[in-house]
Amino acid sequence: MLVANENRMKLRTDFTDRAELIAYLRETFPASAALSPDVSAMRGGRNAAEAMLQRINPERYAATRNHLNGAVTMLSAYLRHGVLTLAEVRRTALQRAGAKAEKLVQELAWRDYWQRVYARIGDGVWKDRESYKTGWRPVDYQSELPADIADGATGLNCMDQFATELQQTGYLHNHARMWLAAYVIHFRRVQWQVGAAWFLEHLLDGDPASNNLSWQWVGSTFAVKPYYFNRDNLEQFTDGKYCRDCQHYRQGCPFEATYDELQSRLFPREN
């Protein structure tokens, strides 16, 4: 009995193809499959990572990275799992683009920074680093993720598609992460910890330091002010692809406002 139990703890490594691996893992990790049954098209492993590294274009990255169609590197999941090192990506970027690699190197430095903060504060990444600069108290924020957000059923085309993409692919463009986080925290007034935990379940690159501290940056507990956005901003960096078919395009879009209007609507106690 004991031997049989021990053997169940050792998992298989002999698979003929990806489909067989996925079927095995779906059976072996039923709770994880229940969280979301989907599997990402992004392959794990050093071979895939090296192929992606070959494709980075630091100059185009600098010019286009904020756009959802921009030349982002897609290396985050490999960096998070140590399959690539920040050092080798930095070296590759500098060899390829010299001084024009600055923006990409700076983004790599963000990950190094988050790891250094993590080394100092550990599980403190789950606690407010500073107070909110939104006029709201921590208790004013909801402690559960509203079901319509997780279900991709808010009726807001952009947010619903971001939530769906997160859960189906385990990846979101950084700008989409910022918009979705800002929506969750500021437009729905949900604790940043709730959104951070949701992201960690799904992101292939999910890392408590980068993830939680970025959520805190959006929330303003690790920044001098909250991050929020309006529709002009989202439309600009998405070519309006979410807005075009949105039922709220003409009426009821919560993001259709100037920054001043949003400031007084979202943070009335600050005014």
Next chain:
Amino acid sequence: MMNDEQSVLIWVHEDCLHPNSPALQAHSQAPRVFVFDEFSRVSLKRIVFQYECLLEIPNIEIRRGEVVAQLVAAARDHDCQRIVTMASVTPSFAKITSVLQREYLLSLTLLASEPFLELVAGEADGLDLKRFSRFWQAIKGRALSLNQSFDW
């Protein structure tokens, strides 16, 4: 050398799934084990991604369960007294390594990946991490220059 190799177990964890990490390089013949933490709440796609990374590590033994218990069982199975692993800042990593040493009397060796930047001795502890902008100002010049570094 053989005796040394026989006594080492490499613990591969999620913060370093590189198939040629310094730990795997230093003990190329040593048994190597990864443990999926049974209490971890992650979705299937992430497990698939990690598993694909693991399958590129020759002779990896993949287990599932409580991490310390599985590492102790693996060390016993392979008759290892020393665990070699890659350093990590994850808080649970420090807890696990501490229990392995104190309660199970396993010796432990931590190796490090090539750092993003080589800092001068003692510099890391004094870095101002209040805001990224201050950190970036402190390191920017070095971050943007190519210097020599080791290759894996």
